[in-house]
Amino acid sequence: MRILKLISALLSYPTQALLDAVPELEQAVREDRSLPLHERERLFDFLETLEDADIWTLQAAYVEQFDRGRKFSLHLFEHVHGESRDRGQAMIDLLTVYQRHGFELKARELPDYLPLFLEFLASLPDAEARELLDQAMHVVALLGERLSAQHSPYHVLFDALLALGTTPQTLDAIREQVAGEGPDRSITEMDKIWEEEQVTFLASGPGGCGASQPAQQTVHFVRRPQAAAPL
Template identity: 45%
Template sequence: MKATLKALSALLTYPTAEFQAEASAMQNAIEAEGVLPPAVRGGIVRLLAEIADGDIYDLQERYVLLFDRTRSLSLHLFEHVHGESRDRGQAMVDLAELYRRHGLEPSTSELPDFVPLFLEFLSAIPEDEARRTLAETVHILAALRQRLEKRRSAYADVFAALEILSEEKPDAKILGAILEAPDDDPNDLAALDAAWKEEEVRFGSDADAGCGTEGLASRIRAGRRPAPGVRSPEPRRPTVTHTSPTRT
């Protein structure tokens, strides 16, 4: 599963010429591992070929429209579940600490809940633990898949693959709540400005409500500010440093 997670992580990063050159190796690694069923594996292979052979500027523009300019398709996990901004800050700290306990020091250029970074982390830990941790986010992954399917985007296959790897069905109540949120049109700039408008940060006796030591799933309640000391990501073209999925 390690090589497949690495390849899926790379697929969700901003397209580059370097990635295009590695697409064939990623395809070989996914096919060699064989952890995805043929239908889903075929979708991933088609997306890899599409990126490998596509015009890099068109690919980059598509990526920005989908994942940078569409909040409902944000690749930051904690963006998709409602809650207080303080809750998200604590969840960021907890997730970063989980990375550190496994020997991964998160880069200061990206928030810990960025999906490619999360998948890179999962590829570095034991498979059983990786599946359990991935399963705790399956409702978010399913929502992203459904929204991308509605747009007929080939990226939907990446999230379908992640659902399968998690070996878990999404919680219908949580999934329904996520899907009830507005699904942005990246071409409606006025609506996007309103959607991304910074909300008030709450202080007081209830500011820490819900911040405990429970599992990742119960802490995925979105605010919009990172915790103190956790830097905000660049608004465009997030990057994750990947090792080759063909290496062990």
């Protein structure tokens, strides 16, 4: 399912390198046979908007869409566990899946970051990739419905993911949930939420969670040497 790597790139923070690669991405969509024709056509439309866009406008829109609150977070476990302790164990379990397939994270990125997860799935045999994608499909559907309700162009990427996997049985309930949602509370009540929630830094100084890090980082998977130490 190489198309997953293309969707991963389109869901990542826009860069000039991505815009320069649009003709190559269009060719990849043209050659793909895993998606229905309708979904491929909508991916072409999405790529055409990239060709005509200014990089700074794209980057500002991306940050506004995905980075300002929790409602559209591209971290999968944010929508499953929130800030509970269960999220930490889920991260460990997902890292174990990556390690089992001989991969380790090269960038400082949480393992549940959706573009990273999709890039990993693109390296797997189709059946295994679909099985793992299906496990995240309820979150994919939730994000897709929220983006669609906002008329965001990014919703076509989530529709493509739904077409590649199994439509969740809870899709109607997800649509009802989205229809009844108000504004993102993590934005409208930011000060109150910060007062209510305890903030814990796992480490301080370079490399710790409290350390200053770049807002966006390129995500890659690299093959682990056989003798590599575990994460």
